[in-house]
Amino acid sequence: MTDSDNLHRLDKAISLAPVTEGDTSVLRGETTPEYWNMVGPFGGSTAATLLRAVLMQPDVHGEPVSLTVNYAGPLGEGEFEISVKAERTNRSNQHWTITQTQGDQIMTTASAVTAVRKDTWTDVEAEPPSAAAPEEIESADPFPGINWVGSYDQRFVEGAIPNESSGEQDTSRSTMWVRDNPPRPADFYSVAAKSDTLYPRAFLRKGTYLPAGTVTITIHFLADAAELDSLGDDFVLATGYARRFGRSYYDQTSEIWSRDGKLLATAHQMVYFKI
Amino acid sequence: MTDSDNLHRLDKAISLAPVTEGDTSVLRGETTPEYWNMVGPFGGSTAATLLRAVLMQPDVHGEPVSLTVNYAGPLGEGEFEISVKAERTNRSNQHWTITQTQGDQIMTTASAVTAVRKDTWTDVEAEPPSAAAPEEIESADPFPGINWVGSYDQRFVEGAIPNESSGEQDTSRSTMWVRDNPPRPADFYSVAAKSDTLYPRAFLRKGTYLPAGTVTITIHFLADAAELDSLGDDFVLATGYARRFGRSYYDQTSEIWSRDGKLLATAHQMVYFKI
Numbered sequence: 001m002t003d004s005d006n007l008h009r010l011d012k013a014i015s016l017a018p019v020t021e022g023d024t025s026v027l028r029g030e031t032t033p034e035y036w037n038m039v040g041p042f043g044g045s046t047a048a049t050l051l052r053a054v055l056m057q058p059d060v061h062g063e064p065v066s067l068t069v070n071y072a073g074p075l076g077e078g079e080f081e082i083s084v085k086a087e088r089t090n091r092s093n094q095h096w097t098i099t100q101t102q103g104d105q106i107m108t109t110a111s112a113v114t115a116v117r118k119d120t121w122t123d124v125e126a127e128p129p130s131a132a133a134p135e136e137i138e139s140a141d142p143f144p145g146i147n148w149v150g151s152y153d154q155r156f157v158e159g160a161i162p163n164e165s166s167g168e169q170d171t172s173r174s175t176m177w178v179r180d181n182p183p184r185p186a187d188f189y190s191v192a193a194k195s196d197t198l199y200p201r202a203f204l205r206k207g208t209y210l211p212a213g214t215v216t217i218t219i220h221f222l223a224d225a226a227e228l229d230s231l232g233d234d235f236v237l238a239t240g241y242a243r244r245f246g247r248s249y250y251d252q253t254s255e256i257w258s259r260d261g262k263l264l265a266t267a268h269q270m271v272y273f274k275i
Numbered sequence: 276m277t278d279s280d281n282l283h284r285l286d287k288a289i290s291l292a293p294v295t296e297g298d299t300s301v302l303r304g305e306t307t308p309e310y311w312n313m314v315g316p317f318g319g320s321t322a323a324t325l326l327r328a329v330l331m332q333p334d335v336h337g338e339p340v341s342l343t344v345n346y347a348g349p350l351g352e353g354e355f356e357i358s359v360k361a362e363r364t365n366r367s368n369q370h371w372t373i374t375q376t377q378g379d380q381i382m383t384t385a386s387a388v389t390a391v392r393k394d395t396w397t398d399v400e401a402e403p404p405s406a407a408a409p410e411e412i413e414s415a416d417p418f419p420g421i422n423w424v425g426s427y428d429q430r431f432v433e434g435a436i437p438n439e440s441s442g443e444q445d446t447s448r449s450t451m452w453v454r455d456n457p458p459r460p461a462d463f464y465s466v467a468a469k470s471d472t473l474y475p476r477a478f479l480r481k482g483t484y485l486p487a488g489t490v491t492i493t494i495h496f497l498a499d500a501a502e503l504d505s506l507g508d509d510f511v512l513a514t515g516y517a518r519r520f521g522r523s524y525y526d527q528t529s530e531i532w533s534r535d536g537k538l539l540a541t542a543h544q545m546v547y548f549k550i
Contacts, residue, residue, distance in 0.1 A: 065524055066491045066545045068343040070386050072363040072370040087374070088347040088381045092523070092547070093490060095347040097372070097384055099362070106363045109372055109386055111345055113491050113545065115523065121481070121550045122521030125447055172400055206396070215368060216341045216388050218493040220526050220545050222519040243530070244497040244538045246397030248367070248390065249340055251495050251541060253528075255518070263519045266526060268543045270341045270388065270495050272367070275396045 008184045009034040009151055010193065013045045014052045016082065024085045027053050031077050035148045040074030042148035043214050044196030048189040050098045050110045053082040055188070061086075061094040062116040063225050064188050068218040069110045075102060092116050117224050128257040131157040134177035134235040152197055153179045155235070161199055162207045172201035172252075175239040183233035186264075188221060191228060194236060194256055195219050195267035201242035201252050202273045212273040215249075223264040234259055248272060283459045284309040284426055285468065288320045289327040291357065299360045302328050306352050310423045315349030317423035318489050319471030323464040325373045325385045328357040330463070336361075336369040337391040338500050339463050343493040344385045350377060367391050392499050403532040406432040409452035409510040427472055428454045430510070436474055437482045447476035447527075450514040458508035463496060466503060469511060469531055470494050470542035476517040476527050477548045487548040490524075498539040509534055523547060 007015070013035045016027040035045035047069045054060060083099045093115040100108035137155040159174030178197050184190055200212035240254035252269040282290070288310045291302040310320035322344045329335060358374045368390035375383035412430040434449030453472050459465055475487035515529035527544040 066345075068386060068491075068493060070341075070370050070388055073365065087384050090348065095345050095381070095384055106370070109362050109370055111343060111384055111386060111491075113345055115490070115547070117522035117524065120521060120523050120548065123480070124519045124521075125480075125516075126518035205398070205400075215390070216343075216386075216493075218343060218491075218543060220543065222521070222524075222526060224522050241400075243401035243541065244399045246395060246399075246497070247392035247499050248395050249392065249497075251497060253543075266518065266543070268493060268495065268528075268541070272390070273395065 008180070008182065010045070010048065010180060010184055010190060014049045014189055016049070016053055016056060019081065024083050025057060027056065027082045027084070028079060029082065030079050031075055033147055034151050037148055038146060042196070043071060043217060044193035045148065046108060047196060047217060047219060048193040050082060050100060050108065051112065051192050052189060053084045053098055054096045054112050054114065057084060057086065059086060060114055061089055062114040064221050065113045065115045066218065066220050067110065067112045067192060068216065069108060070216045071108055071214055073105065073107050075107050080107065124261070124263055126263055128237055128261050129157065129175045129239045131175060131177070131237055137177065151181055153181045154197065159204050162203055166207040168207045169204055172205050172242040173239065174198055174204060175237065177235040178238050179233065179235045185233050186228045186231040188225070188228065191221070191256060191265050192219055194238060195254055195265050198238055198240040198254050200271055200273065201240065202245060202250060202275065205245065206275060210273060210275045212271055214269045214271050217267055217269045219265055219267045221265050223262065227262065228264065231258055236264065248274070283457065285320070285323065285455060285459055285465060289324045289464055291324070291328055291331060294356065299358050300332060302331065302357045302359070303354060304357065305354050306350055308422055309426050312423055313421060317471070318346060318492060319468035320423065321383060322471060322492060322494060323468040325357060325375060325383065326387065326467050327464060328359045328373055329371045329387050329389065332359060332361065334361060335389055336364055337389040339496050340388045340390045341493065341495050342385065342387045342467060343491065344383060345491045346383055346489055348380065348382050350382050355382065399536070399538055401538055403512060403536050404432065404450045404514045406450055406452070406512055412452065426456055428456045429472065434479050437478055441482040443482045444479055447480050447517040448514065449473055449479060450512065452510040453513050454508065454510045460508050461503045461506040463500070463503065466496070466531060466540050467494055469513060470529050470540050473513055473515040473529050475546060475548065476515065477520060477525060477550065480520065481550060485548060485550045487546055489544045489546050492542055492544045494540055494542045496540050498537065502537065503539065506533055511539065523549070
């Protein structure tokens with residue numbers, strides 16, 4: 001048994017081997033079946049993988065504060081390369097750019113800010129949606145043919161995935177408890193991935209599947225490493241909604257809450273759709 | 276009188292001269308006093324300038340859907356250069372990366388997605404905050420020493436800039452009508468700039484000025500060019516709030532609404548602060 005057999009499936013998906021180091025570092029990874037989406041890998045695991053490329057750099061300064069990922073084209077199965085560069089390092093923060101390629105094709109571009117965080121005045125002003133405990137809610141069924149959904153235990157509080165009898169809805173809001181399957185301790189990677197787990201809001205509004213795909217996601221990390229570490233492998237509460245649909249795109253905002261009511265992260269997407 | 280004298284101050288601020296064209300195009304611009312902030316230019320005019328660098332490219336495909344700007348360091352007064360590259364062009368969208376430099380220092384990194392938008396099902400699900408008409412509200416005073424504020428007519432509906440008697444507040448929400456000063460027809464540049472006009476939310480919560488600066492902003496364009504064009508130079512309604520403050524950073528979301536209740540754009544920031 002190798003080390004790799006002991007790794008959680010998420011850690012396997014975000015595993016990267018350094019290829020070259022320098023002003024721009026290059027790392028190599030490989031797609032894994034457990035996070036496969038319809039075409040290409042799940043956007044959340046790609047985001048986590050790019051974040052890992054940054055946090056593996058020996059000169060990384062601080063913890064992630066933001067990550068923007070632009071999905072330029074769907075990765076094929078197999079190996080990919082990631083180039084990562086610290087564009088500027090300041091006293092309290094660091095600005096990164098990241099590019100993911102397969103062969104000579106650019107598949108994903110990204111940028112991240114890491115920062116040294118200090119104690120300041122603190123307040124969680126937003127409020128989590130009300131929700132029964134995850135233990136009182138049944139797990140959602142897996143999506144046939146969409147592997148990555150099986151890598152999560154999703155328990156819907158509201159706005160469950162539509163079925164044949166759902167019909168159109170007035171609201172795009174879904175709220176669900178979500179945990180890695182199998183469970184895995186929380187860190188920036190798992191939160192980044194979970195911030196993309198809510199299914200496309202257009203499905204809910206229209207009560208049906210339709211072509212939809214994230215073109216860009218921006219994740220803001222509101223919790224620090226110590227706070228994420230204290231969560232263990234517990235469920236987090238993901239809630240999300242869209243503000244406006246039209247002319248081939250809509251926005252989607254997701255919030256990731258801890259069970260004790262702390263907002264851990266937000267994610268803001270623009271999603272392509274067709275209907 | 277030259278053409279430049281006829282230009283609106285925003286158009287002057289975002290003026291760029293092509294330096295070299297090719298796989299990566301380089302353009303040159305210059306800071307202007309009318310959009311100067313305390314240190315460096317107003318983040319909104321920088322965002323508009325970087326967007327202009329993209330939209331000036333002869334091979335630009337479609338209209339802007341998203342723009343993420345990472346403020347790595349404050350520009351000094353004077354000339355700057357912008358490098359812009361189409362990383363990937365797909366049938367329906369295009370992925371851009373942008374870098375702003377002064378001398379050999381990277382000041383700003385950015386990415387943008389442009390896209391060909393088509394007619395689809397459409398709905399504005401979110402609702403604008405209620406607000407009296409701008410004609411019924413007085414313009415806010417200029418900020419002493421902060422030039423860019425004078426380039427806008429800001430009329431607060433709620434959450435006005437704190438003064439000595441304000442004290443701490445429970446909510447970080449501000450809503451204001453905002454128009455270019457002098458008035459200017461709406462387009463993607465003016466909307467991008469306006470999406471950063473709401474002052475730092477920490478000022479409102481703490482009832483005082485304190486060190487605060489945006490490190491990254493992501494603007495999502497929900498209206499297309501024709502819709503922006505139809506607005507003329509009317510006021511738009513900007514509303515914004517923060518969800519969580521702590522450990523040197525907080526988030527800020529802004530929404531930009533038309534007078535007739537259409538959501539034009541959103542902006543999501545991470546803001547450094549100290550208190």
